[in-house]
Amino acid sequence: MSALATARVAPARAPQSSPSRHIEIVPSRTQRKARPRAVYALVTVAGLFAILVAQLLLSIVVSDGAYQISGLQQQQRELSRDTQSITEELQVLNSPQHLAANAVALGMVSSSSMAYLRLSDGVVLGAPVAARASDGITFAADGGALIPNELLTGVAIVTPAAAQQTGQDVGAPGTITPTGSIPSTPVGLPSPVTR
Amino acid sequence: MKQSRTTRRRLAVAILITFALVAVFVVRLVDIQVVRAAELNAASSDKRAVASVDPAPRGTIVDTNGIVLADSVTRYDITASPRYAKPFTRKNADGTVTDVSVQQAVSEISALTKASPNAMLLALTTDPTSDFTYLVKGVDTPTFRSIRDLGIPWVYPRAKPHRTYPAGSVAGNLVGFVGTDGPQNGLEFTQDRCLASTDGASTYERGADGVRIPGSTVTTIQAVPGGTLKLTIDSDLQWFVQQAIAEQANAIGAESAMAGVVRVSDGHLMALADYPSVDPNNVSSSSTAFFGSRAFSYMFEPGSIMKGITASMLIDQRAASPTTQVTVPEIWRTPDGARIRDATFHAPMHWTLTGVLEQSSNVGMSMLGTRLPASVRYDYLRKYGFGEATPIHFQGEAGGILAKDWNTQQNYDTTYGQGVSVTFAQMLSAYQGVANGGNRLPLALVEGCTGPDGTVTEAPSTQGTQVVSQKAAQTTVKMLESVVTGGWLSSQLSIPGYQIAAKTGTAQVARPTGGYGNDYIVSVTGIAPADNPQYVVIVTYVKPHIMKTSAAAAPTFHKIMAQVLKTYRVPPSIKAAPGYPTTW
Numbered sequence: 001m002s003a004l005a006t007a008r009v010a011p012a013r014a015p016q017s018s019p020s021r022h023i024e025i026v027p028s029r030t031q032r033k034a035r036p037r038a039v040y041a042l043v044t045v046a047g048l049f050a051i052l053v054a055q056l057l058l059s060i061v062v063s064d065g066a067y068q069i070s071g072l073q074q075q076q077r078e079l080s081r082d083t084q085s086i087t088e089e090l091q092v093l094n095s096p097q098h099l100a101a102n103a104v105a106l107g108m109v110s111s112s113s114m115a116y117l118r119l120s121d122g123v124v125l126g127a128p129v130a131a132r133a134s135d136g137i138t139f140a141a142d143g144g145a146l147i148p149n150e151l152l153t154g155v156a157i158v159t160p161a162a163a164q165q166t167g168q169d170v171g172a173p174g175t176i177t178p179t180g181s182i183p184s185t186p187v188g189l190p191s192p193v194t195r
Numbered sequence: 196m197k198q199s200r201t202t203r204r205r206l207a208v209a210i211l212i213t214f215a216l217v218a219v220f221v222v223r224l225v226d227i228q229v230v231r232a233a234e235l236n237a238a239s240s241d242k243r244a245v246a247s248v249d250p251a252p253r254g255t256i257v258d259t260n261g262i263v264l265a266d267s268v269t270r271y272d273i274t275a276s277p278r279y280a281k282p283f284t285r286k287n288a289d290g291t292v293t294d295v296s297v298q299q300a301v302s303e304i305s306a307l308t309k310a311s312p313n314a315m316l317l318a319l320t321t322d323p324t325s326d327f328t329y330l331v332k333g334v335d336t337p338t339f340r341s342i343r344d345l346g347i348p349w350v351y352p353r354a355k356p357h358r359t360y361p362a363g364s365v366a367g368n369l370v371g372f373v374g375t376d377g378p379q380n381g382l383e384f385t386q387d388r389c390l391a392s393t394d395g396a397s398t399y400e401r402g403a404d405g406v407r408i409p410g411s412t413v414t415t416i417q418a419v420p421g422g423t424l425k426l427t428i429d430s431d432l433q434w435f436v437q438q439a440i441a442e443q444a445n446a447i448g449a450e451s452a453m454a455g456v457v458r459v460s461d462g463h464l465m466a467l468a469d470y471p472s473v474d475p476n477n478v479s480s481s482s483t484a485f486f487g488s489r490a491f492s493y494m495f496e497p498g499s500i501m502k503g504i505t506a507s508m509l510i511d512q513r514a515a516s517p518t519t520q521v522t523v524p525e526i527w528r529t530p531d532g533a534r535i536r537d538a539t540f541h542a543p544m545h546w547t548l549t550g551v552l553e554q555s556s557n558v559g560m561s562m563l564g565t566r567l568p569a570s571v572r573y574d575y576l577r578k579y580g581f582g583e584a585t586p587i588h589f590q591g592e593a594g595g596i597l598a599k600d601w602n603t604q605q606n607y608d609t610t611y612g613q614g615v616s617v618t619f620a621q622m623l624s625a626y627q628g629v630a631n632g633g634n635r636l637p638l639a640l641v642e643g644c645t646g647p648d649g650t651v652t653e654a655p656s657t658q659g660t661q662v663v664s665q666k667a668a669q670t671t672v673k674m675l676e677s678v679v680t681g682g683w684l685s686s687q688l689s690i691p692g693y694q695i696a697a698k699t700g701t702a703q704v705a706r707p708t709g710g711y712g713n714d715y716i717v718s719v720t721g722i723a724p725a726d727n728p729q730y731v732v733i734v735t736y737v738k739p740h741i742m743k744t745s746a747a748a749a750p751t752f753h754k755i756m757a758q759v760l761k762t763y764r765v766p767p768s769i770k771a772a773p774g775y776p777t778t779w
Contacts, residue, residue, distance in 0.1 A: 149363020
């Protein structure tokens with residue numbers, strides 16, 4: 001297009017440089033035909049509009065995304081609050097004082113006696129002694145734990161009756177179902193399966 | 196021609212004006228873009244941008260199995276603006292509206308937090324022009340959510356970091372605590388460099404409805420969370436040990452108690468218990484004397500548990516063997532004027548070195564121990580770690596008192612653990628050396644600090660000191676077995692199936708005014724299994740007033756050692772080797 005324009009304009013300047021002579025190159029038929037037409041203008045304008053519309057749509061999508069991000073961030077904040085407060089609760093329930101107090105409440109005692117059965121020849125190593133009822137942990141005079149934990153204030157201790165009732169659901173100790181126990185071979189000593 | 200001159204002049208004027216205008220614009224541009232750029236940017240950013248703090252949590256403290264001992268959680272301060280504290284209308288879920296008065300709003304908050312409504316009303320009315328007051332401090336997440344759901348327009352919850360200690364006083368005095376002004380005690384304080392976090396800061400621009408404009412976030416400070424501090428402590432064992440010493444300390448009326456478990460192979464403290472011990476969740480319930488770890492800070496004369504250490508020197512220097520014979524009277528007046536006495540009356544006895552250890556004779560140990568010059572024994576004690584703080588350098592750790600020059604009486608007393616002041620941690624470290632074939636490893640309480648980028652720092656040194664030869668150390672352990680097989684506490688100390696080496700100690704406590712009073716420190720130290728040492732356990736009770744002999748510490752030692760052997764699945768000893776003769 002610029003080539004054509006030059007071709008058109010250059011002769012027009014010629015008379016100025018030398019007013020005495022007037023020579024003009026007459027455009028050929030093809031050159032006249034090749035002149036810009038309305039369709040180019042239309043294409044250009046349409047293109048511009050297309051770009052503008054695309055930009056508008058893009059910015060709509062981006063700001064829609066901003067709302068989505070904002071919503072999801074809010075959700076994430078709430079969920080991380082959930083995680084934190086549940087983890088906190090779990091850690092406290094997991095504390096040794098709480099586990100020990102629960103074990104005592106369920107009638108368990110700790111035994112310092114130990115013995116091992118050697119599988120190769122069936123020899124018992126050590127001297128097993130039955131635990132006594134008095135082997136359990138003792139509590140402070142006020143009934144609290146000797147090793148206190150302020151966070152356990154108000155946390156309920158499981159009772160044997162409650163454990164029986166809800167054992168199936170919560171998997172509380174003391175209600176191990178037969179399928180959950182360690183499988184043993186009917187004949188001979190149990191042997192570990194190792195790979 | 197005249198017209199052409201006019202045209203030129205006009206042209207010149209036009210060009211001049213154009214240049215002048217451009218110059219003005221340039222000056223203005225430079226002024227705005229360069230000279231006042233910072234000021235204008237700040238002013239504009241204040242109008243558009245919102246600064247936000249990205250909180251980074253303080254690092255956690257975990258035990259050797261990863262159980263959390265100290266954690267960072269979020270609590271909420273409920274604040275309010277008294278200026279705007281006015282009745283408001285609340286839209287209910289079913290579309291109706293209710294008017295809520297200030298009193299009613301306060302009583303709703305009070306019902307959720309159990310805080311006094313009067314105090315809250317007072318806070319709101321003291322300065323009605325103020326824009327800020329606290330209503331309730333430090334509520335947890337569920338309460339915060341309930342208060343938020345009340346929809347009171349003049350109440351603003353503010354998040355703040357809070358430290359929680361899920362295991363309470365289990366290792367509470369080691370972990371320490373964080374106060375309102377930052378870390379105050381224990382490892383929280385001394386390891387703050389590992390645990391501290393850096394809050395991030397960023398700015399973003401937001402639209403009229405408060406939504407962040409995409410791509411406008413500028414992070415000015417990167418948030419760096421704190422590192423994870425991993426201890427060598429096993430929290431379950433730690434609880435067991437604390438519980439065991441607390442039960443017995445109550446039973447024998449002891450002022451305080453200490454117990455520790457060290458893994459022989461690497462010098463790691465698996466448990467280090469103090470009784471009483473602070474609950475970091477409720478610091479005010481304990482006396483400040485028990486905030487720290489007395490195992491590191493309390494100095495005492497260890498008494499007879501030192502005899503095992505003295506025996507190892509004698510063997511190492513070949514100054515005596517397990518069967519060296521000595522005639523031991525009850526009271527011995529030394530040639531240089533000192534006077535040594537055994538704890539119980541006895542006729543002159545024919546004991547070997549092993550027998551002296553078994554019967555815990557002060558006279559016998561003085562006779563044999565002084566075969567080595569004082570300077571040699573001093574050097575050994577230094578190599579065993581006495582007289583200087585352990586490499587742990589716990590907060591307030593004492594170095595003990597080990598004088599370089601001993602007077603006549605001290606020369607004998609030091610052989611059986613009087614006249615020298617030690618800490619409980621030093622005693623553990625010395626017996627770790629004996630159990631580990633004479634190679635004393637640095638005692639460790641911290642396994643390492645894992646930074647947010649995964650790098651591990653603060654790993655303890657593994658550079659040991661060969662104090663005595665392996666042979667001497669093994670011989671010493673074997674001699675100490677006779678305390679368990681033949682000593683007067685044999686039935687209480689032995690654990691069926693295992694060979695145990697132990698030494699009891701009943702030390703007199705020096706009075707602040709000089710001399711010894713009627714107070715004792717009773718201890719049992721032990722190594723198991725003696726044929727392949729894996730764990731050292733020491734139990735010490737300070738100033739018991741019901742039972743004042745080492746028989747008070749023996750049941751606890753048995754309980755803790757049995758638990759250690761069970762917990763770590765230590766295989767029982769295979770053969771019971773015959774011990775050394777104790778008499779001749």
